[in-house]
């Protein structure tokens with residue numbers, strides 16, 4: 001079910017806790033909220049809908065589908081570059097350093113351990129959303 005977007009800087013500055021299989025509903029709500037905001041948003045972390053859990057959803061450019069990750073962690077990154085990003089929870093855009101290629105360790109919807117490589121636009125979105133999990137706003 002679609003949820004309202006949190007914009008409180010204090011709330012968004014708190015790091016999220018590890019997600020568990022009890023958080024599958026939260027992940028579904030997050031996906032529904034992303035899809036409802038698809039025109040202005042390409043990825044979300046669950047603290048943006050008021051849940052401090054390490055869950056992210058994003059549009060995967062390769063498959064054209066929404067991908068959900070539980071407890072994502074970047075284990076390798078190469079090719080730093082300067083990016084300018086916006087965020088549904090912010091009014092302006094900000095500059096930040098991102099990496100061209102990243103390797104991410106995460107759990108899928110069945111809580112199976114997975115590791116995958118991403119590059120370009122999709123990698124940039126994932127980095128932005130993992131920052132949210134760590135309480136970092138761009």
Ligand SMILES: [Zn+2]
Nearest residue numbers: 086087088089
């Ligand atoms: Zn954001």
